[in-house]
Amino acid sequence: METLVLSKVGPRLIDFYRAENRMAIAVNGPGMLFDKLELLTNRTALEGASVDFYRRVAAGLSVTVACPHAPVRLAEVRVEPHRLGAELSIELGPVSMYQSLLVIKTLGGETFRELIDCSLAAEKTPFTFHEPTQAMLVAVRAVGHQEHHSSASSELERKARASHNHADHA
Amino acid sequence: MSIRKSAADLTDDEIAKFLEAVLILKTIEVAPGFSAYDRFVALHGAVMGVLTPDSGGETVNFGHGNIGFLPWHRQYLRSFEKALSDALGEQVAIPYWDWADDIGAANRLFTPDFLGSLRWGSARDLSDGVLRATVPTAERPAWWPDGVSGFRVDDLLEEGRGEALERGSMEADWPPQLPWLNALVSVNQRIDGRHPLWVFWAIIEQGIAQLSQTHNAGHRFVGGHMGGMFSPNDPVFWMHHANVDRLWAQWQQLRLDNGLSANLRETYPDPAEASPFDGRVAPEGHKIGDAMWPWIGSTPGYSSASVSSAVRERLPAFAERVRVEDVLDTDAIGVSYQAP
Numbered sequence: 001m002e003t004l005v006l007s008k009v010g011p012r013l014i015d016f017y018r019a020e021n022r023m024a025i026a027v028n029g030p031g032m033l034f035d036k037l038e039l040l041t042n043r044t045a046l047e048g049a050s051v052d053f054y055r056r057v058a059a060g061l062s063v064t065v066a067c068p069h070a071p072v073r074l075a076e077v078r079v080e081p082h083r084l085g086a087e088l089s090i091e092l093g094p095v096s097m098y099q100s101l102l103v104i105k106t107l108g109g110e111t112f113r114e115l116i117d118c119s120l121a122a123e124k125t126p127f128t129f130h131e132p133t134q135a136m137l138v139a140v141r142a143v144g145h146q147e148h149h150s151s152a153s154s155e156l157e158r159k160a161r162a163s164h165n166h167a168d169h170a
Numbered sequence: 171m172s173i174r175k176s177a178a179d180l181t182d183d184e185i186a187k188f189l190e191a192v193l194i195l196k197t198i199e200v201a202p203g204f205s206a207y208d209r210f211v212a213l214h215g216a217v218m219g220v221l222t223p224d225s226g227g228e229t230v231n232f233g234h235g236n237i238g239f240l241p242w243h244r245q246y247l248r249s250f251e252k253a254l255s256d257a258l259g260e261q262v263a264i265p266y267w268d269w270a271d272d273i274g275a276a277n278r279l280f281t282p283d284f285l286g287s288l289r290w291g292s293a294r295d296l297s298d299g300v301l302r303a304t305v306p307t308a309e310r311p312a313w314w315p316d317g318v319s320g321f322r323v324d325d326l327l328e329e330g331r332g333e334a335l336e337r338g339s340m341e342a343d344w345p346p347q348l349p350w351l352n353a354l355v356s357v358n359q360r361i362d363g364r365h366p367l368w369v370f371w372a373i374i375e376q377g378i379a380q381l382s383q384t385h386n387a388g389h390r391f392v393g394g395h396m397g398g399m400f401s402p403n404d405p406v407f408w409m410h411h412a413n414v415d416r417l418w419a420q421w422q423q424l425r426l427d428n429g430l431s432a433n434l435r436e437t438y439p440d441p442a443e444a445s446p447f448d449g450r451v452a453p454e455g456h457k458i459g460d461a462m463w464p465w466i467g468s469t470p471g472y473s474s475a476s477v478s479s480a481v482r483e484r485l486p487a488f489a490e491r492v493r494v495e496d497v498l499d500t501d502a503i504g505v506s507y508q509a510p
Contacts, residue, residue, distance in 0.1 A: 002379055002380075003343055003379065003382040004379050004382075005376065005377045005378050005379050005382045007372065007376035007377060007378070008235070008372060008376060008447050008448070009372045009373075009376065009378060009447055010447075024343065026343070026377060026382045026386075026387060026390075028376040028377070028386050066339050066341055066390070067339060067390065067397065068293070068338075068339055068389055068390045068392070068393040068394065068396060068397020068398070069293070069339075069393075069397050069398065070292070070293075070339070071291060071292030071293070071338070071339065072291065072292075072339060072341075096397060097218070097234065097398075097399060098386045098389040098390055098397055098401075099376075099377075099386040099387055099389065099390040100390070101341060101343060101390060
C-alpha cells in the first residue's frame, strides 16, 4: 500500500473514488500546515450527496491516527451541518511539527468507490445528470497556529513560573 | 576530521565512547540543574520561532520548513559534535542512522547495548539500555561517569512526557527503500527552472508518496520525545540528522561529479530565487549568505519566542558567525561520511 504524503509540496487533493479499501496518508505538520481532511464530491444533494450520504460514508469508515505524541487511536470522522450543506471531515491528530499517519479503511471491506456509490443511493430524476462521479479528500490548510510552534510552549511557560527542583538531575 | 560511520558499523569501543560522551555532557552543569546536553536540546525548540532585527515582529524558523533546514542542522550537529569531543577529551564522531539498513538498526542500534529498544504502540519509558532515567548499579558499564544515576530529561524540556526518555507509536511504515533513496540523492528536477535543491529539501524533510519515509517520518517512527520540538532529548536525533546530512552531502557530491554544479556554492539556490512551492524567496537564515541563528556572532536584537523565558535564559551563546555558505563544504568543516 502506497503512503500518500501531504506536505508543503502538495498535493491538497486526494482521489477518494478509488478501487481500494485502505489508504495511508502521512500528514506533515498536522495543525500547523493542515487542519483536517474534507470530503468533496461533484454530486449534488439532488444526486444523492445529501447529509445522509455523508452520514452513511462516515459510518462506513474506520480511521486511525498515529503520531509521535500519543498512542494510535481512532480519528474522529465528523459530519456537520453548514449553511451550504453537510460537511464530512476527518481529523489529523494533535498539533505536531513533524508528522501523523492516517490510515483510512472501509469497515465492510468494500472499496471506497463502492462505499461512495452505495451511499449516494440517488434516485434517478430529471434533475440528475450523468457526469462521472468524483469524490476527493481535500487537505484544509491550517490557520491559527504558527508553523513549528509547539503547543507545549504555553505549558512550558506555566512550568517556568512554577518553582521546580533541578537538584536531582544527573 | 570527524569520520562519521553508520551506527550499525560501530565497534563496541566506539559505541561506548559515544554514549560516555553523551552522559558526560549530561553531567556538565551550565545553569542550576541544567546540563550542557540540555542546552543543545533547548536550542532546537528555540529555533522554531526567532525574532530578529529584520523580521518586523514576525518569528522566523531558522531550522525547519525551508531549504535552510539542511545547513542549519549541519551546523547544529557540528556544534554538538565539538561539545561531545570537548566533554570526553578526544574526538567523538556522531554516527549516522542508515535508514535503509533495518537489519543493522534492529540488531545493533536499537538494542539495550546501544540506544535502547524501540517500542510499538503508545509511548512509554525506555525499558532497557543506558538511556533509562535510572540505570541499576549492576547494569552500568565500566565507563559509567561518576555521580550519574541515569539519563534524565530536564523538566523544562520534557513536553509533558516526564523525565524518563519515552519512545512509542512506531509503525510498520519504515524503512525507506534503497532504490528510492538513491533516486533522491541524484534528483535533479528543476520545477519551473528553479534550483533542484528545493526538490531535494522538500522530499528529505517532509517526504513524498514515492518516498514517504524520510526525516519527519523518522521522528514519527521513533515517537515519544522524538516527536516534539525538543526532539534532541532522544540521542537518536543526532544519528537521524547525521543521515539527513550524509544524504545531502551525497547529493552535493553527485552534482559536482556529474557536472551539474560547477562548485559547491552552485549546489545552493541563488538568494533571489523564489521557492517553486510558495513563490517566496527563502526566509531569513535560509539564504546562502545569511547567518544562521544562534551563530550570529555579536549581532544584537535576536530572541526566541517559541520557548519559555526559563528555557530562553539557558540557551547557549556562540561567538562565531556562521553563514549558510560556510557549511556547504563538508571537507572544509572537517566532516566526512564513511560508507556503510
